[in-house]
Amino acid sequence: MHHFRYHGDELFCEGVSIETLARRHGTPLYVYSQQTLTDNFRRLDEAWAGVRHLPCYAVKANSNLAILRLMADLGSGFDVVSGGELLRVLAAGGPADRCVFAGVAKTEEEIVTALRAGIHCFNVESEQELERIDRLAGDLGCVAPVAIRVNPDVEAHTHAKITTGTYENKFGIPFDQVEELYARAARRRNLWLRGVQMHIGSQLTRVQPFEDAVRKVAPLVQRLKDRYGLEFFDIGGGLGIVYEEALASGDPAWWQTPRGRRMLTPELHAARLVPILKPLGLRVLLEPGRFITGNAGILVTRVEYIKKTGRKTFVIVDAAMTELIRPAFYDAHHEIVPVRRSKAAMVECDVVGGVCESGDYFCKDRPLPLPRPGDLLAILSAGAYGSAMGSNYNTRPLAAEALVHKNRSALIRQRQPVEAIWQWERPAPWQR
Ligand SMILES: Cc1ncc(COP(=O)(O)O)c(C=O)c1O
């Protein structure tokens, strides 16, 4: 269950009013519910109780230190995709030996950082990367734990920009080259073949692609395990969440939404995959990102102006694509609700930000109770790939973030001071 509810006409996160938070911290403001984050993690963890497993939270979804600290306290591992994400996890008190490191472009510096920290495993995405890791481990006099990321070439049936497991994508090693590559890797002296990894895409709302991929890869994993004594099979993340009826359905991933849309649940996901995975006798690693944080966060924004063009009604707000780029980038749907419910007439609106891009919108032609300047709106399901994809475009400071726990709230990221945006810039020496 997520914990964003109306009490009377006022929207709350757990026991704290959103209006109060907006007054205290200003807008645009991200607000996260600790209970929702905790419930989501535990729900997924319990769904997989039938097999030895470790959820490794995908840091890219939301990398705020307080959220990483919470995940570490819940016993999560971490999936990182850069040296920076690894250092964040360590800064948050997360254990290096529960970090898996994916990414197609790992630099020498990142690999050395990860080797020195003692990570659980590199998820290797090319033969050249494997050679590089082997050489750097030799230089450091250590052995590098590796898993090869398999690209199983299955269709994930999700948005084209977030599918990762076909040969059209840059990720992983083509399925039919994997066995050969393990054989070559086994001959290298500084590699420890520890597992196999895959990840087919994000925001999957059907179990079938997961099942297709796991069924296809499992026999290969069995052979590799027999040959090299592997410890784990990491099946990645990708569990989708409800976006379209986020508030009403009350649940981050529920079998059926109020309007009858069928969604994938972690229970169904596990129920279909555990029977295929358990006979392998390996620990199963999972890399959930969106499922953990997606519906645990909202973006609170204030209406600045209303503008009618004769063709459109624009609700112009103080958040923009710099705070939440998903609608601009993927045409993603995010539910938008008033922080204080009103009886205003429903009007078809475009809710837009102030960035100088026509693509800077949160919704188009959507019926909303027409707000007035000064009103607050909440953009829902914004906890994953929201703040984490924030940018300084148009010299806009990164938004503030607050975490709510029952009746308490804390600012877990202060709004970026505007001068901080240009603090590393300077005129060239020949300028005035
Ligand atoms: C390798 C890897 N693992 C995990 C994730 C997390 O995905 P999601 O947030 O969809 O669970 C991603 C992003 O798609 C990824 O690329």
Ligand SMILES: N[C@@H](CCCC[NH3+])C(=O)O
């Ligand atoms: N950023 C994307 C998902 C990409 C997942 C990372 N591989 C989103 O907002 O949906």
